Amino acid sequence: MSTPAATAAAPGERLVDVAYRELRDAIVAVRLQPGAPLDEKGLSASLGIGLTPIRDALKRLTLEKLAVTYPRRGTFVTEINIADEAKLTEVRVDLEGLAASLAAERSTTRDH
Numbered sequence: 001m002s003t004p005a006a007t008a009a010a011p012g013e014r015l016v017d018v019a020y021r022e023l024r025d026a027i028v029a030v031r032l033q034p035g036a037p038l039d040e041k042g043l044s045a046s047l048g049i050g051l052t053p054i055r056d057a058l059k060r061l062t063l064e065k066l067a068v069t070y071p072r073r074g075t076f077v078t079e080i081n082i083a084d085e086a087k088l089t090e091v092r093v094d095l096e097g098l099a100a101s102l103a104a105e106r107s108t109t110r111d112h
Helices: 015-028 040-047 051-063 082-106
Strands: 067-070 074-077
Touching (some): 051 074
């Protein structure tokens, strides 16, 4: 997250969506480590986005369980739980098989 994300925004894209996407991608790619603090002012400076979109993005990440907020302590990247990851992998395997099957059934010659 070294370049201001605001310059990478698509025309008409809201800054809160840019902030959310940048932070989500950094969490999923583990560029932001599990348990790392998500400092609003630091994120605002590094992304080149104001505090309000950063705060709104952090709220959304919290709702999606990618971040956790502790009163009077701040917001942090959610810790990775290996048991949860194993369950998610089981579900993902089933979903990927179903998605591939549906794609094959619904494909047309134009899709090739």
